[in-house]
Amino acid sequence: MPGIALLSTRALRLPNPGLLAAAGLAAGLVLLPLGVTLADAAGAGWQMASALLLRPLVGELLVNTLLLIACTAVLCGVIGTAAAWAVERTDLPGKRLWGVLAVVPLAIPPFITSYAWISLDPGLENFAGALLVVTVSYYPLVYLPVAAALREMDPALEETARSLGNSVGSVFLRVALPQLRPALLGGMLLVALDVLVEFGAFALLRFRTFTTAIYSAYRAGFSGAEPALLAAVLLVLCIACLAAEYLVRGKAQYGRLARGTRRQAACYNAGRWKFLSPVGFALMALITIGVPLGMITYWLTQPSYAATSTVAYSLGSLLAAGWASLRLGVLGAILTLVLALPLGILSTRYDGWLVTLLERSAYLAQSIPGIVVALALVSLTVHSIRPLYQSTALLVIAYAIVFLPLALVSVRSALMQAQKRLEEGARSLGLNWLQVLLRVTLPLAAPGLGAAAALVFIAVVTELTATLLLAPIGTRTLATQIWADTSTLAFAAAAPYAAVLAVVSVAASWLLARRFGAATVFRPVP
Template identity: 65%
Template sequence: MSDAVSVGAPAPLPAQTRRRAPRTLFAAAAVGALLVLLPLALTVWRAASFGIDDAVDLLYRPLVGELLANTLLITVSATLAAAVVGTAAAWFIERTRLPGRRLWAVLMAAPLAMPAFVSSYAWVSLSLDLQDFGGALLVITSGYFPLVYLPVAAALRGMDPALEESARVLGCGRWETFVRVVLPQLRPALLGGMLLVALGVLSEFGAFQLLRFRTFTTEIYAEYRTSFDGGGASMLACVLIVLCLIVLAVEFRVRGTARYERLDRGARRAAKRYELGAWRWLVAGGFAVVSIATLGVPLGMIGYWLTQESSAAVTPADVSPELLLNTTLTSLEYGLVAALLATVLALPLALLLVRFPGRVATLLERTVFLAQGVPGIVIALAIVSLAVHALEPLYQSTTLLIIAYAILFLPLALVSVRAALAQAQPRLEDTARALGLDWLQTCLRVMLPLAGPGLGAAAAMVFISVVTELNATLLLSPIDTHTLATQVWSDTSQLAFAAAAPYAALLTGLSLFASGLLFLLLGRSALLGERSN
């Protein structure tokens, strides 16, 4: 049968899609999903093995009620605050003639490179009075609002300006146009960003611990420290898992099934920018306040404590140059190795999703993304329990810690790797197969070189996350092993602010450098994708 296709006929599916995926690819893709599923299943199993009476006694306590109230209060408040700040920032930058808007666009995204517990260190060292709900709301909103700003800004850039123009012609003012036309179009991006903020707040530990604000994550850690491998921490972890699942369900319900894509295929044109008039400097001042709160105070306080003697802190402590060097090298080592492992684990599953889609591939993908919706402290605690009962030689080993990092951040790697592989033209793979290469050789010699920048972006994302990770590192790191993140946490917990400053400065510098590299790689990946198309 001829492979020729008549003009106007639909293009045939790529050869890889028509063929069945190799069994070895299925097996390799399943490894990451199984690694994610194991600690979650163990958490549920340990909680289920708890006696009914013991479970009731544990959960029906005034403390649990306080934890639930605090967790819900900070999650709802921070999510709404981040939604307001992120959406307002995106609209002013993308839809108005704001003075210095390009600078503000960079500054609004930059807080993603500032770990929340480093911001907590800065604010607590500025004033111990911030160790309450107000301080927690300030720090969490400052660190998480870019998760709303970035997708909303992208959605505003992609909107058809004709919608707003039509509303203005029909007599709608700026505010009415925004509420009735723009905001509904932003719904997927806004809700998606709010979902990420809510899950991030539910998972946050370091910032709340330093701010002395008790939530489920801080109590799970305290329960673990008190009873080590007791089942109480697993029970509280299951409550936290249920809260995360409720957030996911609410977001899915509110988002609905409406479609928002553009139907036209014409040339994209920029939307009209509104004049702010006398309000422009007031709005610019608002952006300056946000930038000072999110970047100015953390960087300023780090710089301040770097210039102070140890005796100036509440608790004096000396900084050992040897310890500073060791913690930096350890953080770099963990970040690089974990980034490599997570990217390697994501590769076969991404290839399966892109070239051999099906129910099994989708099931494996959704299993992996469970790690994104479950707090890191829950996964870390389950891995501790697993090591104690079944993998004792690996307990408090570097190997187990690296595996934990890979489990936690596998979803981040999968997103970038899948996008990178999707940009590779299927016909290039068909040509390679026609020349006699098998599927593995085709991947190594054709797909991976094309997807190189995207793979680098995936590794950079995981590296940033690992270097700033705190939960798993505290629970699983080998004895007498410290990272930049744990040293900042340890010194700040003891109010040794001057001692924590060098570690906070190096941690922030590494995060900012890796973030810059990430944006560079993402831009290069997009450029290669355009050229291949």
């Protein structure tokens, strides 16, 4: 009975070989693009590599990218923390509404936000525009963890500090902020990572970062090594970000010193901010949500010109693109879940260095930009695995690699729902491992697994980069259609696709968030 090990006591037995092989396959798949990229880059040879990497453009990209990251992270940190503090700690009117609106931007793909702004003011094709778009797209990545940390924080800490003579401002600086540091820094690093990986928003803004340069190099195609070399530099930056995030989160999780009854957190009198801060929140909502949705609506009412739209708009083309997105979304979700399940079972039921290694490898995918994955898969299949080249299967595999960490986080928490002691209880009641799996584990984990699949589905439907590079001949998705139309400045032609995409993403995220909580839906961290 090989399945016994699957559900048996942690760490006492080795995982069964089938499970281990399946998990190994998933982890290996993640490492594949890394390996291919490094091999391609190494193939350039020292001289060529130094010539390509030491040219002025790379320096310019590095400055562009790092400056943008630094500014975005700081801006998101300030806005996210201020919003979280206002919602969690003050009596400003309409708190709940503002709290929801502060999260919604995460459901709007950044390239849609980019589309909206660039079509509102084409003058935003610069650093300021890029900073604006990524800040409004990503500040919830700081807001969410900081708000959660504020909710978790023992209210007595702040009360004690006040009774010791500190004003609200001083309490924030001396007590709250130090406790928020892991959440704040972690959120800012996530922002940094997402900015590094972002492609669509910058491509539409015509702002050059590493990802757009890799795409240009791939397009120009003068040498297969050049995009790989740029990708290797980007990978180093991404992995550094991920590692820093990991360290920040692992270290100094103060938590509560003792656990007991949890009281309602303090609610400070917003004073003169009481009417100012709703104005601020409303302005923020207007900028982050109003502009994207408003611009889409505006362009929907404008005639689209055949001269610039990539296909003459028709309901048929919209349906075809919608169907392609739906199909890829479902296939992507299934494959990702199938790959994440063995890893999830392994990491929730077993210990040991091998398990840790496999799990970490999978999470490494967080730091591999979609463009790098796509490039590596093209490079690999065009040379050696020809039947997969330009196939739907390859695109779906790319999705699975990119979104494996996302699925794994949810799969893990779903499997945690089916606690081991419940499984043990069922075994003691005379069920065999299969019956336990079917009657206890899966029913308990099912909602979570469904959520994982839905998350991946949303992510795939809103994915642009890998789709752009890997979509088989003739496949147009909602995302690639928006991209193609917007890059030829055919904003009205892009609008119906953007509308469908935005509605699907926001509605699906909202439903999921209502059922499972915002923290699981938006960029959950392992």
